[in-house]
Structures are given as structure tokens and as C-alpha cells.
Amino acid sequence: xxxxxxxxxxxxxxxxxxxxxxxxxxxxxxxxxxxxxxxxxxxxxxxxxxxxxxxxxxxxxxxxxxxxxxxxxxxxxxxxxxxxxxxxxxxxxxxxxxxxxxxxxxxxxxxxxxxxxx
Numbered sequence: 001x002x003x004x005x006x007x008x009x010x011x012x013x014x015x016x017x018x019x020x021x022x023x024x025x026x027x028x029x030x031x032x033x034x035x036x037x038x039x040x041x042x043x044x045x046x047x048x049x050x051x052x053x054x055x056x057x058x059x060x061x062x063x064x065x066x067x068x069x070x071x072x073x074x075x076x077x078x079x080x081x082x083x084x085x086x087x088x089x090x091x092x093x094x095x096x097x098x099x100x101x102x103x104x105x106x107x108x109x110x111x112x113x114x115x116x117x118x
Contacts, residue, residue, distance in 0.1 A: 002014065018043060029051050029056075030051065030056075030058050031058060031059050031060075031061065032059075032060045033063075034048075034061070034062040036062075036063070037062055037064045037068040037071040037072055038071070039071060041071075041074045041077070041079075042078070044075045045075075045079065048060035
């Protein structure tokens with residue numbers, strides 16, 4: 001019922017687990033918000049792939065902590081694209097210390113990243 005309502009445009013937000021998301025076939029998804037970083041980079045690609053179907057553009061946003069940075073880098077390696085990082089100070093995290101070798105924005109504690117897909 002929830003999926004039918006979403007497909008018909010009556011419901012604007014659909015929350016799904018990785019397992020449920022694998023069975024969803026919807027052409028026009030404008031945003032995918034990941035509340036965690038998938039352990040397998042391929043799962044991330046599958047999740048955000050929903051935004052770029054049928055020639056549509058979309059936005060993928062992923063919330064992550066510094067502890068998940070390694071998983072995000074694995075995704076970047078697989079996709080060949082860098083994920084934008086933005087520090088969100090209101091989440092009570094510790095802002096990373098700036099480094100001469102890496103900009104602070106790429107070492108955030110609580111961030112979101114995303115890219116437009118086609």
C-alpha cells in the first residue's frame with residue numbers, strides 16, 4: 001500500500017531498508033537520503049542509482065561520522081568521484097582539526113555528501 005501510494009505520487013517520502021529498496025522500481029526519485037554509509041560500496045551505488053533513472057537528475061545525501069570515513073573513501077574509489085563533505089555543527093560532533101595536507105571540509109565528523117546523477 002505504501003509503495004503504491006508513493007508510485008502514484010500521493011506519498012512524497014518513502015523510507016526503506018536495503019532489502020526493501022532492492023525490490024523498488026520507481027523511475028522518478030529526486031532524492032535519496034542515506035542515514036548511514038553502506039558497508040559495501042556497491043550497495044551505495046545501488047541506493048543512489050534510484051535518483052538517476054530514465055535520464056532524470058537527482059541528489060544523494062549521506063549522513064556519516066568520522067568513524068565511517070573509510071567506507072566513504074571506498075565508495076569514492078569505486079565510483080571514481082569525490083563525495084562533497086559538509087560539517088554540521090549542530091549534531092554535537094567534534095569539528096576536525098584543519099590540516100595542511102587536507103582541507104577541513106573533507107574530514108568532517110557529521111556530514112552529508114552527495115552528487116548529481118544523470
